[in-house]
Amino acid sequence: MEGIFAFDHIEPGHYRLRAEKPGYIGRDYIANGSPSGGTPLTLSEGQDLKDLLIKLTPQGVICGKVTDETGEPVERASVAAMRWGYGEGSRVIRPVGWGRTDDRGEYRIAHLAPGTYYVGASRGTVMAGRLMVVIAHAASAPRPKAQEEDYGTTYYPDSSDPQGAAPVQVVPGAEVLDIDIQAQRVSVFRISGQVIDSATGQPAAEAKVTLFPPTIHGVASLPSLSVPWIPGGRFEITGVLPGPHVLMAQVDKKSQTLYAWRSVYADQDVTDIVITVPQAINIVGRLRLSGVDLQTQRQRGQQQSQQHAFRMDSVRVVLLPAEGLCLGPVPETTPRADGFFVFRDATPDKFRVNVWNAPPQWYLKAVLVGGEETPDGIADLTSPRAIEVVMAMDPGEIEGSTVDADDKPAPGVTVTLVPEDPRKKGRIDLFRNTKSDQNARFRLEDVAPGSYEMFAWEELV
Numbered sequence: 001m002e003g004i005f006a007f008d009h010i011e012p013g014h015y016r017l018r019a020e021k022p023g024y025i026g027r028d029y030i031a032n033g034s035p036s037g038g039t040p041l042t043l044s045e046g047q048d049l050k051d052l053l054i055k056l057t058p059q060g061v062i063c064g065k066v067t068d069e070t071g072e073p074v075e076r077a078s079v080a081a082m083r084w085g086y087g088e089g090s091r092v093i094r095p096v097g098w099g100r101t102d103d104r105g106e107y108r109i110a111h112l113a114p115g116t117y118y119v120g121a122s123r124g125t126v127m128a129g130r131l132m133v134v135i136a137h138a139a140s141a142p143r144p145k146a147q148e149e150d151y152g153t154t155y156y157p158d159s160s161d162p163q164g165a166a167p168v169q170v171v172p173g174a175e176v177l178d179i180d181i182q183a184q185r186v187s188v189f190r191i192s193g194q195v196i197d198s199a200t201g202q203p204a205a206e207a208k209v210t211l212f213p214p215t216i217h218g219v220a221s222l223p224s225l226s227v228p229w230i231p232g233g234r235f236e237i238t239g240v241l242p243g244p245h246v247l248m249a250q251v252d253k254k255s256q257t258l259y260a261w262r263s264v265y266a267d268q269d270v271t272d273i274v275i276t277v278p279q280a281i282n283i284v285g286r287l288r289l290s291g292v293d294l295q296t297q298r299q300r301g302q303q304q305s306q307q308h309a310f311r312m313d314s315v316r317v318v319l320l321p322a323e324g325l326c327l328g329p330v331p332e333t334t335p336r337a338d339g340f341f342v343f344r345d346a347t348p349d350k351f352r353v354n355v356w357n358a359p360p361q362w363y364l365k366a367v368l369v370g371g372e373e374t375p376d377g378i379a380d381l382t383s384p385r386a387i388e389v390v391m392a393m394d395p396g397e398i399e400g401s402t403v404d405a406d407d408k409p410a411p412g413v414t415v416t417l418v419p420e421d422p423r424k425k426g427r428i429d430l431f432r433n434t435k436s437d438q439n440a441r442f443r444l445e446d447v448a449p450g451s452y453e454m455f456a457w458e459e460l461v
Contacts, residue, residue: 014437015041017052024056025113031411031438039412042437049438058173060112062097064156064180065105066121073105074123074151074183081109081117082162093118093162114172118165121181122153123239135227136209139192139236143269150239152186160184188239189266193273195233195249204233204277208250211237214263240266246323249275256280256345261323280345285387287317287339287355290365310391312337315358317389319343319351322378322426332356348382353389354429363448364429365392376426398444402436402456409440413456417444420451 005019016038020026028038029052041049062081066074081097099107101121109119155165156179168179195207208227227250235249248261260277264270289310312335319331331351335341353367368388369379379387402413417432424430430450436442 010043012043012045012047014443015043017041017054019054019056021056023058025059025111027054027056027113029054038435040435040437042439042441057114059110060114060170060173061175062099062109062112062117062119062168062170062179063175063177064107064119065178066101066107066181066183067105068151068183069185073101073103074121075101075103075105077101077105077107077121077123077151077183079107079109079119079121079181081112081119081168083115083117112170114170117168117170118162119156119168119179119181120153120162120165121151121183123151123183134211134237134240136191136211136230136235136237137228138230138232139234143190148188148190148239149185150188150241151183152188152241154181154184156181158182158184160186186242188241189269190236190238191240191245191247191264191266191270191273192236193234193271193275195230195235195251196274196276197233197251198276198278204249204251206231206251207233207235207277209235209237209275210248210250211240211264212246212248214244214246242266247273247275249277251277257329258347259349260347263323278348281348281381281384283319283343283346283381283384283387285317285341285343285389287312287315287335287341287389287391289339290390290392310359310362310393312339316356317341318354318356319346319349319379319381320354322350322352346381351379351381352377352426352428353379353387355389355391358391360446361395362391362393363395363446364389365448366390375421375423377424377429378426392448395445396447396449398447398454400442401440402442403440410458411436411438411440413440413442413458415442415444416455416457417447418453418455420453424450 017029018026018038029041031039043049066077066079068074077100079099079101080095082093082095085092085094097109097112099109101107152160154160155162156168157166158181159165168176170176191211195204195209196202197204206229208229210227243266245264245266246261247264248259250257250259258277258280260275262273262275264273316332316334331343331346333341333343355364364377367374367377367379368390369381370385381387398417402410402415404410413436415434415436419425419427419430430448432444432447434442434444
């Protein structure tokens, strides 16, 4: 029989089961009654899971046309199919599929799974993954006397606010037609200025300048983003939509990538803005194990499995910008055996401090800057200051189950854990997300001690 599969000799644990086929949407196993997404599987010792069914569905497509207020086609507009989700403590809308209009203003977004989507169109942006950015260029032409206009981001059918967008339902294999968007013209502005190299006090010989949305956090670096070098450091960005933005400038010096950023609000042309790229600094610090000195840790390590023993040479202390994005390599370092570390040639900034590759049963307890704890985990390192990163052992676990409105088991429901203390909303490492398994049971692991709020939801719309 076709479609039959089997996995033998599987160790007990938590798994996801996925199937893929060309022309269909790759899909995780979904338990009966699960509202959306994949359902994790819990496999106990000696347990056999049989008769699991994965239903692959043909891809869905959204088609339509983008026109202006007179009905004329808007060419080369970027169109995105978006869905509401949950991230970093708030409800956010995320693009999951892309398209671009042709000379007739028509677009087509394929490879869509069944579900509810919101479609938006915009112009004048460059897309890097799920990120929409605007690239600066060298200042050249004088500003026109009349107020400039362009098409802002418009959500189907004609809303400038995602909250006012009409939902688009995609069913398996369907080609949803006539999702037409009437692009709305808005006043657009220019941001111009110069990048200064603080080492010389003079305009940077070459710089890269980029405009980002204000809600993007430094969870990744973009060293390969194709941004042209601007000679003399004098830049101009045209077609800037109204609202808040983050303006970032980058200067490369030998092996160093230095940057600076400024918040900008565009409700008129912003001229003669100066971005001063600072000199690199060295940041010294120490990684400390709470309640366990290194000698005790080594003795304890002989009794623990190698999996749980904390080895300084196996972890990395990482600095992620608290705002904007890291435009070069992410600053990271490995502590010495005594826990001391140094970040060399780092850009002065405010950072979220993380510890990567920590062994199981260890969690980030606290971050101290200049001897004072930062509840939000953000270290102000705009000037050289010593930092201390405290790790602790034996975090907690939360187990439970999810039920529907009729008090019946609800598998595949998303469960989210959020710190209750408003000051800790910046501690992304404290957030936990999981889904209830095929038995409607869930478990959140490696939970740092503290007070939390817990939410369960099917699908954000």
